[in-house]
Structure formats: structure tokens, C-alpha cells
Amino acid sequence: MTPRFGYTLMTEQAGPKDLVRYAIGAEGAGFDFEVCSDHYFPWLSAQGHAPYAWSVLGAVAHATERVELMTYVTCPTIRYHPAVIAQKAATLQILADGRFTLGLGSGENLNEHVVGMGWPAVADRQDMLAEAIEIIRTLHTGELVDFRGEFFQVDAARVWDLPDQPVPIGVAVAGESGIDTFGPLADHLIAVEPDPDLISAWNAQAATSTIDGKGTRAIGQIPISWGPDRDAAVERAHDQFRWFAGGWDVNADLRTTAGFAAATQYVTPDDVAGNIPCGPDLDQIVEAVKPFWKAGFTDIALVQIGGETQDEFLRDAAPELLERLRAASS
Template structure:
């Protein structure tokens, strides 16, 4: 059975709006929500970037049954993994078995803000592996000291822990990281139904859950949707590793001048108003092996997608 979820887009909405969207997503019948974790939006038109751990506290209070997660946090630079372990443990205690914890190697846009050197991906992956080990050790509940290559922890103990520890879901955009995810993670996270990466994760020993995020802009017409995506989410059209290397929204705005509306139209974002496009995209992710598929609605009109899923999409997967 595949779970269907909804994205809390912290780049586009403030904290109170995100809490309200989570509450509405539960009413609609989504199985889970996942909030992004950014210090900056990609472009200024998105307009927001609230602190995800504060938002999760509000979501925990406003909802009752829906699963809630971070997709994904980078625990290697901006916040020390000992502090991330503390934050995630508290979120897990508040959500009482409903919390899942996504982690990844991060983007320069968010992680360079403390002035530390932005290392290459191979080093960041090494840092992530050590950070996850630190988090797991602290979650055991005893007094912990750690003197590693990248992190030091001295005499730390988490006194507030959830009854059920959250799964650590590792994000990957390449085979090397997908393999590492299978070795250190409790789940896998990816954008788009990339079956080859899921295979690499599973071949390295990884098991469910596996998360696949889809992007959409549901509007009255495809033209309106394409215009909205081009204005609000042009970063989707950037190639390769560029999105992980640019340092500020201003740099993204410069780079996305190369992205045209035709690029958006021909890309992977669902921009047609046809409900079958959403159903087919979700089914493609299911066929690729993913068991938790969630959609990001781009733009101000979140209600359009919530209504569509309540009336037509979710009933198709019951």
C-alpha cells in the first residue's frame, strides 16, 4: 500500500500558513506531510524560509494522526549534529510516533551562512555519515562523548527522547550517495521516480520506507501554471549540480534567467490541469518501487491542489 503525501513548502510560506496547510492536509486525507528545511529560499519570489523545528511544533499541536517529517535537513554544517539530534528527538516526542527525519548532504545556499568552507560532495557525504552516527549515539540516551574527524561532542546527554525513535531517511541524487543511504539510513528519499537510485539503495541493504517527491502546479490552465512556475520556481530548470553550489538567492536569480517558460513546459513538473497527469505520475513512482509519494504544489494557490487530491486523486489510490 502506497502512502500519498503533501509538501509543506517552507520557501513559499510563513510558519502559520504551513501549520494551517498541514491541518488541512490531514482533513483532506493525506497520509503524511513533509516540510523542507531552508535558511534561504532559492529565489526572492518564493519569499520565505521559517525555522523548520519551530514549524514542526505548531504542526504537532494542530494535527492528530498524520505523519510529519523533514525532507530534508542537512546536519553537517549550519547546525551541529548534536543539536540536530536534540531538535529531532524533541519533534519525535511531540509527534509521538508520527515523525520521520530526512537528512542529506545539503546545499551551499543554506549551509554556508556560518562562514565555514563549503566542501565538495565527497567530503560532505563523509560528514553526513559521521553526523548520523553521532545522532544515533545520542538517541541511545546515555552520556555521550565523540571525537571524530569532523565533529566533537563532550559529555552530552539527551534527557527528552521519544518512545519511538524516528526513522532516519537519507536523501540521494546519485548512486554513491544512494549506496551510502542503504548503509546508514532507515529509509530513502529522492526527487522524481528514479528507480536506479532506489535499486542502489536496496542493493546496499536499504529497506522501506522510500520517499519520492513530485512537483506540480495545478491551475485553471496549463498556461497559467507554466507562468507561475517560471516566476516562483524557476530553479527547477537549472541543470546538474548548480543548485547545490550557488550561495544566495541573487545568484539563483541570475542563473535562472537562462530558464524559459518552454523549459518549464518540457520539464518534469506537472502543469496540465488534467487529474490523470497526477495519477499517472504517482503510479510511475509506485511502479519504480517507491512506497511514499508526495506532491509539492508550486505557487500561492495551495487550495487548488488540496481540493483536487481530495476529490479525484486520493480516491484513486484507496
């Protein structure tokens, strides 16, 4: 099984027109798929952007021809009602001619607090996500839906424009309990840690299809800070991506960019460089990505840190990097 390699349209670090241009460049560079973050805030103020992901993806669907597209990830429970997600996903799938996968997760306080509905405990967030997936699946049948659940209500809703095939759903999980809950509800696994136990637990589920890279996929993501000057690449990664050191247990609950800045004030550039490959060495990047395919991930999306570096990365580094990744993983 040869893994596929993707490019991240990171809405936190670029504006909408630039993101569409990067999407075209990533397709030209040879990436297999593109994932898009869906944020209301950047993680840190230094990143400086947060355009509406669904508008960006609609434009990208028309501007590209080959690459598969995916939200990585959308929270369908607080900022968006699941009935609205069902409509958006169906429309985007039509625009993308079947290239879209709906990636879902339980969200972060950073983005969901803005509508004034509070931030539930993790167990409630998980239950809300499961109920939301049920609503989305039901609406994608095209039937008129009335629903009364523990968290959501749907009154006589119908999605009128549906693609020929239901929109596949990937769900972000972080442990075996998440797989127990969401494995039976999802088509694909999403995770940001190269943990082989996640793949094993998923494949052991009687209600899930085996991850094989064809029907069912395991989709991971890793940040990199490529650049011709290693010191500048480290500085950029520290300035814009040191939030990554907090781990998802912390990241999910912080409320503002100021909170992330305070939580990471003692993270040093050396700390960041020890966790994120920085600089011009493409082989170092290959080695950093390798644990994902060794763990059994079928799809791995790269995040190139720094909005101002994307054109240079896609032009000067990405084609050769993809060649090396494919050679090393085949």
C-alpha cells in the same frame, strides 16, 4: 504494495502560520504524510519566505492528529551541529507521538553558507553527513556521549528527553555510491528522481532492509502546479520553480537567490511546463507521478507550487486527485 501520498509544507513559499493551516488542510484532504523543507533562503526571491522549519513542525505536530511528519531534508553538518539535530528530532518525535521521521541530506550552499563556515567539496559533505548520523544515533541511545571525529566533536552530551522508540532516519541519495555509504546508516531512502536503479541498489545491499513500504520506505517528491487556468499555472511555475531545471549538481553549489535567478534566466515557461504538470488536468498529474510508484517508491510527496494557491488546491483539487492517484497505483 500501494504507495502513500504526501503533501509538502514548502517553507520557501509560505509563512509559518499559513504552513500550519495548510498542514491541517492537507490532513483533512486525506494525505498520508507531510514533509517539510528546512531552508534559510528561498530558492528564488519570488517565493518570498523561509521560516524556521523546526518551529513550524512543532506547531504542526500539535495541530494534526494522523499524518506522519518528516523533514525533507535537514542538513546536520554546518548550519546545525548534529548534537543539536539529535535533541530537536527527539523532542519533535515526542510532540508528534511517534509520527516523525528525520530526513537528512548533505545540504545546499544556499542555506549553509550563512554561518560563515564555507562550503566543502561534495566528498567532504558526504563524509560529514555519515559522521553526523553516527553522532545522532549514539545520542538517541540516551547515554552520555563524548565523540572525537574527523569533522565533529561532542563533549559530554546527553539527550534527556527521548521518545519511546528511536527516531527513524531517512537519507537523501542520488546514486549507487551514495547508497553504498548511507544505506547501512539509514532506515529509509529519499530521492527526487524516479530511478528504479536506486531501489534495486538499495535492496541489493546486504546491510539494508528491503524497501517494502512497511519497515523500509523509499520517499520521493514531485512538483506540480495545479490551477483552473493553465496559462496562469505555467506562469506561476516559471516564476517560482524554474530553479528546479538546474539539477541537484548545480543546485547544491549556488549561494544566493540571485545566483539561482542568473542560472535560470534562459529557462522558458515552455521548458518548465515540459517538466512540471501545470493546469487543471488531474490525469496529467497522475501520469507525472506514476514513474515513482513504477520505480518502486513507496511514498510520494507532492509540492503544489505557489503559496497563494494552497487553500484552493487543498479544497478543490486534492481530495479527487488523491482518489485518482490511489486508484491508478493500486
